[in-house]
Amino acid sequence: KNQVEQSPQSLIILEGKNCTLQCNYTVSPFSNLRWYKQDTGRGPVSLTIMTFSENTKSNGRYTATLDADTKQSSLHITASQLSDSASYICVVSAYSGAGSYQLTFGKGTKLSVIP
Amino acid sequence: DAGVIQSPRHEVTEMGQEVTLRCKPISGHNSLFWYRQTMMRGLELLIYFNNNVPIDDSGMPEDRFSAKMPNASFSTLKIQPSEPRDSAVYFCATWGRHLTDYGYTFGSGTRLTVV
Numbered sequence: 001k002n003q004v005e006q007s008p009q010s011l012i013i014l015e016g017k018n019c020t021l022q023c024n025y026t027v028s029p030f031s032n033l034r035w036y037k038q039d040t041g042r043g044p045v046s047l048t049i050m051t052f053s054e055n056t057k058s059n060g061r062y063t064a065t066l067d068a069d070t071k072q073s074s075l076h077i078t079a080s081q082l083s084d085s086a087s088y089i090c091v092v093s094a095y096s097g098a099g100s101y102q103l104t105f106g107k108g109t110k111l112s113v114i115p
Numbered sequence: 116d117a118g119v120i121q122s123p124r125h126e127v128t129e130m131g132q133e134v135t136l137r138c139k140p141i142s143g144h145n146s147l148f149w150y151r152q153t154m155m156r157g158l159e160l161l162i163y164f165n166n167n168v169p170i171d172d173s174g175m176p177e178d179r180f181s182a183k184m185p186n187a188s189f190s191t192l193k194i195q196p197s198e199p200r201d202s203a204v205y206f207c208a209t210w211g212r213h214l215t216d217y218g219y220t221f222g223s224g225t226r227l228t229v230v
Contacts, residue, residue: 034218043119043206043221044158089158100170107157 002027004092006106013113017080021109023073023090031093031101035064035075038087038108047075047088080113087111119222121207127228133195136225138207139188144220146210149182149192152224153203161205164190197229 004025013019025033032051036044048057048064050073057064061084063076077084090106120139128134140147148163162172164184172182179198184190194201208221 041223041226043208043223044219045221046216046218049218103160105158 002092002094002102002104004090004104004106006088006090006109008109009107010110011112013080013111015080015082015113015115018076018078019080019111020077021075021088021090021111023075023092023106025071025073025090025092025104025106027071027092027094027104029095030068030071031095033064033066033073033093034091035062035073036089036091038089040086044089077111082113082115085111085113118213119207119209119220121205121222121225123225124223125226125228127230128197130198130229131196132229133193134197134201134227134229136192136205136207136227138190138192138222140190140207140209141211141213141220142188144209144211144213145187147184147190148208148210148219149190150206150208150221151203152206158206161192194227197227199229202228 007022034049035047037047038044047062048059050057050066052068061078066073087108087110089108092104093101096102122137146165149161150158152158161174162182167184182192204224204226206221206224208219213220
């Protein structure tokens with residue numbers, strides 16, 4: 001059964017500090033992995049997408065890494081800002097045949113950045 | 116570009132009442148998805164349509180749930196009769212190119228509370 005596990009469940013950090021969120025998955029056959037940011041009361045918004053051959057991808061202060069051998073990904077946030085307070089969801093896509101893809105969602109990490 | 120538009124944003128209803136959630140997809144996006152999000156289970160796929168045709172409804176919890184997509188610009192998710200355990204945030208998402216990204220675009224969700 002395809003699964004995506006995220007840790008920690010929640011995290012509180014001081015403004016300006018760095019943090020790293022983890023995502024472990026057992027999804028096959030792997031197609032790609034996305035990190036989404038979900039602000040309170042909003043839908044998820046894509047931050048990064050990584051395919052099998054990509055190890056690192058950055059989007060501003062967000063850097064995602066992918067280790068396809070160990071099936072782990074991380075999202076590193078540098079110099080956190082109050083606006084980074086949100087839930088971060090890891091989503092792994094598996095090819096299910098006939099041009100279709102199946103998404104498996106993690107339950108997210110709730111990040112709170114405090115002044 | 117308004118993105119995926121959902122209505123209403125909030126809905127409070129009494130147990131046993133019919134609830135209808137609405138979604139207007141991004142023009143040109145041929146795939147539409149209905150998701151439910153709860154704290155306990157995270158995001159769960161309920162049903163998705165491709166070119167207005169339901170492709171996979173295996174995530175629909177039970178016969179009380181039904182979804183329609185009468186045309187490319189409108190979809191509904193109906194719950195009849197509603198129960199307290201249906202309380203959740205329901206998201207509509209579409210697949211395609213939006214602004215600078217290619218992938219899923221989520222609406223802002225409908226927060227449903229059944230009392």
